[in-house]
Amino acid sequence: MTPLERLRVRAIEKTDVHVVLPEGKDPRIAAAAVIIAKENIARVTILGSEEELMSAASEAGVFLDGVERVDPEHDPDFESYVTEYAELRKKKGMTPERAREIMNDPTFFGAMMLRKDRADICISGALNPTAHVLRAGLQIVKTAPGVTVMSSDMLMFSPDKRPPLSFADCAVNPNPDAQQLAEIALTTAKTHQSIFNEEPQVALLSFSTMGSACHELVDKVQKAYQIAHKADPKLKIDGEMQADAAIVEKVGKQKAPDSLVAGKANVLIFPDLNAGNISYKLVQRFAGYEAVGPILQGMNKPIHDLSRGCSTEDIVNLTAVAALQVK
Secondary structure, three states: OOHHHHHHHHHHHHOOOEEEEOOOOOHHHHHHHHHHHHOOOOEEEEEOOHHHHHHHHHHHOOOOOOEEEEOHHHOOOHHHHHHHHHHHOHHHOOOHHHHHHHHOOHHHHHHHHHHOOOOOEEEEOOOOOHHHHHHHHHHHHOEOOOOOOOEEEEEEEOOOOOOOEEEEOOOOOOOOOHHHHHHHHHHHHHHHHHHHOOOOEEEEEOOOOOOOOOOHHHHHHHHHHHHHHHHOOOOEEEEEEOHHHHHOHHHHHHHOOOOOOOOOOOEEEOOOHHHHHHHHHHHHHHHOOEEEEEEEEOEOOOEEEOOOOOOHHHHHHHHHHHHHHOO
């Protein structure tokens, strides 16, 4: 059994959660909803008009047995959601009319279901860009107490059953400063621990290893390490280091012989979004890794973003991952 298969089994055996999939008019969502319900990974609600949902199911070649169908505009809670959203955004000039229009957007309606405890997880993004999912999350679900920066964790599963890796940040922060990078590292370590039930070993990546190069970009990563280590002295974290020093034991011993993390890292923190996003896609496409996520980090409740190029299996896997995060 692969690590990803074990993760799905854990979700089935250890959790009892309810997921809302707002983009029910997409055939991939319809197909995923049926699998999620049939395998008992989660209870499932999909959003859309009856016509949209039936059309998507037909195109996917599935029957929506065991899947709850909700049309936001005709839902009994629609008016109360409009009122609450207008109140939440009142200081931003939100009007009831505009709030009504926004609540007709399935992603925002799904986020409100999450806020009001009608669902434990919201997963969107198959038809919408990351920024749209983030807006719904930030405006409705809100960030968790103490969180100052949102980020994402991309879970990377090897084709040859090697232990999974966490890559961050691959979707949210274009150019985090040292403080933000430190918080991303700490948050991703917690995510990795909660999903994989193993000790995180965090490497802050750079083009330099332990001072082998001098540059302001290296300085940022070194400072992030200092901040993160001070915040959580027990966490196994080190940097700055090059990627090969982080994951190849022989290279780690040569380049960073005194490091507890070098050569053993399972959480890789990239210095900016360029590096993170490009790296996960190269590893996915050239090395055959399966990428699950991005897992959005820092929200009050699990609201996650799909790639618009996602497959049905990606949606099912992300649901299983999210189920393991629900407290």
